[in-house]
Amino acid sequence: EAQVTQNPRYLITVTGKKLTVTCSQNMNHEYMSWYRQDPGLGLRQIYYSMNVEVTDKGDVPEGYKVSRKEKRNFPLILESPSPNQTSLYFCASSVTGARYGYTFGSGTRLTVV
Amino acid sequence: QKEVEQNSGPLSVPEGAIASLNCTYSDRGSQSFFWYRQYSGKSPELIMFIYSNGDKEDGRFTAQLNKASQYVSLLIRDSQPSDSATYLCAVNISPYNNNDMRFGAGTRLTVKP
Numbered sequence: 001e002a003q004v005t006q007n008p009r010y011l012i013t014v015t016g017k018k019l020t021v022t023c024s025q026n027m028n029h030e031y032m033s034w035y036r037q038d039p040g041l042g043l044r045q046i047y048y049s050m051n052v053e054v055t056d057k058g059d060v061p062e063g064y065k066v067s068r069k070e071k072r073n074f075p076l077i078l079e080s081p082s083p084n085q086t087s088l089y090f091c092a093s094s095v096t097g098a099r100y101g102y103t104f105g106s107g108t109r110l111t112v113v
Numbered sequence: 114q115k116e117v118e119q120n121s122g123p124l125s126v127p128e129g130a131i132a133s134l135n136c137t138y139s140d141r142g143s144q145s146f147f148w149y150r151q152y153s154g155k156s157p158e159l160i161m162f163i164y165s166n167g168d169k170e171d172g173r174f175t176a177q178l179n180k181a182s183q184y185v186s187l188l189i190r191d192s193q194p195s196d197s198a199t200y201l202c203a204v205n206i207s208p209y210n211n212n213d214m215r216f217g218a219g220t221r222l223t224v225k226p
Binding site: 040 | 117121144145147155157159162201203212214218
């Protein structure tokens with residue numbers, strides 16, 4: 001089954017404790033992206049990647065890091081999480097990028113206390 | 114002005130009625146337009162995309178695009194309770210950036226039996 005898999009689904013952590021949210025897709029897509037979703041603000045792009053070793057900032061990259069060492073994986077790293085990073089996070093992938101839409105993962109609900 | 118604007122709703126329609134969801138966007142150069150459906154606690158699911166002025170129909174769904182007015186809409190005919198969800202409008206804002214997808218905050222639709 002073609003899918004984007006994120007882990008974990010739920011995560012509660014404390015301020016400053018480094019964490020990684022994993023994302024993997026099995027569709028051989030070149031484009032991958034991370035979004036966060038907050039009430040009233042919609043989905044906002046954090047980082048995106050056009051291919052292996054090619055990444056760039058989205059609208060809200062502060063406090064986040066990404067890497068793309070393999071085509072299928074695109075982890076999101078929070079080096080020192082803060083409460084304002086409490087949000088619902090989605091990983092997405094696409095064969096051609098934004099022009100033809102993204103397939104989203106099931107989401108990770110992160111709470112930073 | 115937000116780049117992609119939607120009425121937050123909630124929009125409530127009776128079963129069998131036509132639900133009309135609206136979206137405006139700010140950038141005249143925008144090329145691709147999408148409607149995603151998001152059930153509560155789930156990830157966004159692409160249901161329609163449109164690139165050209167006019168209407169595009171897929172089953173009970175019709176997307177309408179008017180580039181001159183910078184307006185895109187989604188009509189759901191014969192609305193069913195299973196259509197109750199939040200509908201996200203998304204726009205590929207820049208024709209030069211294949212990753213520049215901007216989302217509206219979403220309109221919550223409730224279809225009452």
